[in-house]
Amino acid sequence: MNSLLDRYDVFLFDCDGVLWTGLEPIVGAKKLLQVLLAREDKTVILVTNNSTKTRALLNDHVKKVLGFSMPDERCLYSSGVACAMYMRHQLKEGEKIFLMGSNGFSSVLKECGVEAVGHGVHEPMDLHSFSTFQPDPTVKFVVGGFDPQLTHTKMTKAFIYVREFGAEYICTNQDLVCPLSSSRLLPGTGAVLAGLTAALGHTGKVIGKPSPIFFDIVAREHGITDKSRVLMVGDNLLTDIQFAANSGIDSAVVYTGVTKPKDVTESAVKPTYCLNSVAELL
Amino acid sequence: PPLDTLEKAVVSTQSTGPEERCIYSAGVACAMYLKHQLKEGEKIFLMGSNGFSSVLKECGVEAVGHGVHEPMDLHSFSTFQPDPTVKFVVGGFDPQLTHTKMTKAFIYVREFGAEYICTNQDLVCPLSSSRLLPGTGAVLAGLTAALGHTGKVIGKPSPIFFDIVAREHGITDKSRVLMVGDNLLTDIQFAANSGIDSAVVYTGVTKPKDVTESAVKPTYCLNSVAELL
Numbered sequence: 074m075n076s077l078l079d080r081y082d083v084f085l086f087d088c089d090g091v092l093w094t095g096l097e098p099i100v101g102a103k104k105l106l107q108v109l110l111a112r113e114d115k116t117v118i119l120v121t122n123n124s125t126k127t128r129a130l131l132n133d134h135v136k137k138v139l140g141f142s143m144p145d146e147r148c149l150y151s152s153g154v155a156c157a158m159y160m161r162h163q164l165k166e167g168e169k170i171f172l173m174g175s176n177g178f179s180s181v182l183k184e185c186g187v188e189a190v191g192h193g194v195h196e197p198m199d200l201h202s203f204s205t206f207q208p209d210p211t212v213k214f215v216v217g218g219f220d221p222q223l224t225h226t227k228m229t230k231a232f233i234y235v236r237e238f239g240a241e242y243i244c245t246n247q248d249l250v251c252p253l254s255s256s257r258l259l260p261g262t263g264a265v266l267a268g269l270t271a272a273l274g275h276t277g278k279v280i281g282k283p284s285p286i287f288f289d290i291v292a293r294e295h296g297i298t299d300k301s302r303v304l305m306v307g308d309n310l311l312t313d314i315q316f317a318a319n320s321g322i323d324s325a326v327v328y329t330g331v332t333k334p335k336d337v338t339e340s341a342v343k344p345t346y347c348l349n350s351v352a353e354l355l
Numbered sequence: 356p357p358l359d360t361l362e363k364a365v366v367s368t369q370s371t372g373p374e375e376r377c378i379y380s381a382g383v384a385c386a387m388y389l390k391h392q393l394k395e396g397e398k399i400f401l402m403g404s405n406g407f408s409s410v411l412k413e414c415g416v417e418a419v420g421h422g423v424h425e426p427m428d429l430h431s432f433s434t435f436q437p438d439p440t441v442k443f444v445v446g447g448f449d450p451q452l453t454h455t456k457m458t459k460a461f462i463y464v465r466e467f468g469a470e471y472i473c474t475n476q477d478l479v480c481p482l483s484s485s486r487l488l489p490g491t492g493a494v495l496a497g498l499t500a501a502l503g504h505t506g507k508v509i510g511k512p513s514p515i516f517f518d519i520v521a522r523e524h525g526i527t528d529k530s531r532v533l534m535v536g537d538n539l540l541t542d543i544q545f546a547a548n549s550g551i552d553s554a555v556v557y558t559g560v561t562k563p564k565d566v567t568e569s570a571v572k573p574t575y576c577l578n579s580v581a582e583l584l
Contacts, residue, residue, distance in 0.1 A: 095430070197450040203482055221426040221454050225494050232489050249500050253432055260461050260501035265454050267496035271478050272489035 077346070077354050081304040081323070083116045083297055084109060084354075087282075090252075090308035090330020091351060092119075093138045099329050101352025103139045108355060110144065117148055118291060120305075122246040122262070122281045122312060124153030124218035125177040127184065147294060152245035152281025153178045153218055155290045157185035159243065159280050160214055169211050171234050173227060173266070174218035174245075182216075189216070195227045208234055217244035217269065217277060219262040228268050235273060242269075242277030248312060252331055282307075283315035288322070306351060308332050314344045327351055376523060381474035381510025382407040382447055384519050386414035388472065388509050389443060398440050400463050402456060402495070403447035403474075411445075418445070424456045432458060437467055446473035446498065446506060448491040457497050464502060471498075471506030477541060481560055511536075512544035517551070535580060537561050543573045556580055 086092055092102045109115045119131070126134065128146040135149075136142045143149055153174070160170060164187060172179055172189040182189045190209060198206075208230070215231045234240040247263035247270075263270075270276045280286050297303060303322040307313020308330025317324030326332055326344040329351075337347060348354070382403070389399060393416060401408055401418040411418045419438060427435075437459070444460045463469040476492035476499075492499075499505045509515050526532060532551040536542020537559025546553030555561055555573040558580075566576060577583070 200480075200482065200488060203486065203488055219454075224453055225448075225450050225489060228493065229488050233486070236487065237485075251429075253429065256466075257432065257462070258465070258501075259429060259432055259458050260454060260497055264457065264497035264501040267500040268489055268493035271496040271499075272487075272493040 077304065077325070078109075078115075081302050082114060082299075083118065083295070083303040085118050085120050085291070085303065085305045085322075086351070087305075087307035087309065087313045087330075088119055088121045089123075091306060091327055092135075094329070096138055098138050098140075099350055099352070101350060101355065103141070105351050105355055106139065107141070116295065116297075117143070118150065118295065119143070119148060120150045120282065120287065120291065120316075122152045122248060124151050124156070124181070124245040124262070124281070125175040126151060126153075127177055127180045128154060130177065150287070150291055151181070152287065153181045154185075155287045156216055156218070156243060156245055156280045157182045157187050158290050158294070159286060160187055160216070161185050164213060167211055168213045169209065170214040170216050171209075171212045171231055171240065172216050172218075173220045173223050173231055173269075174216065175220060178216075178218045178245075191227065191230065192220070192222075194222050195224060195230070197224065198226045198229070203229060203233070206230065206233060208238055210238075212238070212240055215240045215242045215277070217242070217262075217266045219245070220265055223265055223268075225268070228272070231269055232272050235269075235277075242273065242275075243280055244277045245279075246281035246312070247276055247279055282309075282312040283319050285316070285320040287316065288320035304345075306348075306354070310336060310340045310342055310344070314340075315342050317344070318342050325354075379516070379520055380410070381516065382410045383414075384516045385445055385447070385472060385474055385509045386411045386416050387519050387523070388515065389416050389445070390414045393442060396440055397442045398438065399443040399445050400438075400441045400460055400469065401445050401447075402449045402452050402460055402498075403445065404449060407445075407447045407474075420456065420459065421449070421451075423451050424453060424459070426453065427455045427458075432462070435459065435462060437463055439467075441467070441469055444469045444471045444506070446471070446491075446495045448474070449494055452494055452497075454497070457501070460498055461501050464498075464506075471502065471504075472509055473506045474508075475510035475541070476505055476508055477538075511541040512548050514545075514549040516545065517549035533574075535577075535583070539565060539569045539571055539573070543569075544571050546573070547571050554583075 169188045172192040248261035249263040250258045251261040305317035305324045323345040325346040401421040477490035478492040479487045480490040534546035534553045552574040554575040
């Protein structure tokens with residue numbers, strides 16, 4: 074498989090199910106990354122839909138699991154970082170966003186100079202109190218990510234901002250479930266945001282995988298112009314492999330996460346390559 | 356109906372006097388639906404308001420899980436052990452539903468075979484003529500999306516709601532029943548699903564052109580209930 078390392082210069086990796094499973098590294102992942110990072114002609118970029126960590130915290134996790142940090146934090150992207158970059162140039166002085174997301178996501182936004190209101194715990198509001206609810210007129214976007222504290226009250230404010238006051242609604246991703254282990258699934262960000270999706274009749278603009286907006290943001294920051302030299306490596310057909318297809322780049326699915334060979338057979342979207350694990354790239 | 360009037364109607368159902376038995380909420384209907392299906396010691400996991408838990412209690416249905424849940428780190432769910440006496444997961448309007456509570460409900464249904472029922476699936480409810488709010492369907496949408504289904508809907512437009520009312524009141528001749536409502540998707544659809552006639556009134560969410568554009572048609576169209584006199 075040395076030909077894959079020769080055929081591509083930019084390697085995008087999903088994290089969970091590809092480089093590690095929870096806190097356990099995938100065998101061979103560490104060595105692969107170190108080989109790639111040592112080569113000046115190769116670029117390694119991690120792309121995760123998990124919006125709850127800042128780049129620094131993501132790098133802490135890399136260090137904890139793989140034993141080393143990424144030398145350049147700009148090679149770590151979460152869907153939260155992508156949202157922050159997407160909005161950064163669209164907000165004027167004094168304009169804000171209404172956030173349904175984690176503390177980590179609000180830190181990411183702050184680091185990008187995006188001011189967020191609304192995140193955290195909301196006191197439950199009696200439905201009739203909403204008759205007199207006055208939104209903040211400087212809010213131009215509503216931003217949705219994984220939010221452990223999203224309740225009807227917070228969702229309703231977001232709904233009013235979008236439906237009545239024309240705020241643009243963007244979200245990190247729409248994964249309905251995420252695997253905790255091989256037997257237990259948990260509702261994902263798509264499930265957390267499903268209420269707003271249902272009430273509005275649309276998901277808002279998805280910035281994270283599988284949206285090609287995520288790729289455009291990465292490509293712009295890293296000056297990637299030749300898509301034919303980019304390979305996306307992931308374990309999830311609907312997010313990672315679809316992302317590659319939507320972005321016009323090649324992809325490799327690995328079987329160390331949520332996807333098994335028969336899933337590829339049954340899937341409408343096909344990866345360019347199928348690997349047992351990232352170790353096979355070496 | 357709006358939450359506070361629902362709560363008043365529900366909380367006022369303190370006895371089974373004849374007046375109160377003519378007041379049904381979807382919560383009351385769920386409680387009656389469950390009452391005969393739970394064995395001694397069996398419980399339900401509730402995503403709903405305090406009012407709903409009171410309704411269930413009055414019907415002898417024991418609920419666990421409602422109220423505020425401490426946020427759980429995703430990895431803590433690896434060791435989450437559900438209560439084995441929980442046989443149903445019940446969803447209603449829940450101002451305190453968060454990902455943590457939803458996840459427990461999801462595990463009960465998906466892994467432990469609890470039956471999932473809900474009061475209704477209204478995506479929005481009108482606060483005023485200009486302001487809409489997300490409704491129960493929106494609150495429960497996350498669980499719906501994760502499970503891939505809404506669970507069994509007990510309230511309007513489900514005919515189960517009519518069956519429950521009919522049973523308690525001994526209604527046997529459907530041709531002599533009229534449903535009057537303002538919402539085509541819940542009230543008029545409910546009548547159609549239950550095999551009874553209906554009248555839509557224009558004092559609420561529906562206007563004449565909505566009836567024209569609707570697949571489900573009421574038997575009658577009235578400007579208001581006053582026209583019944």
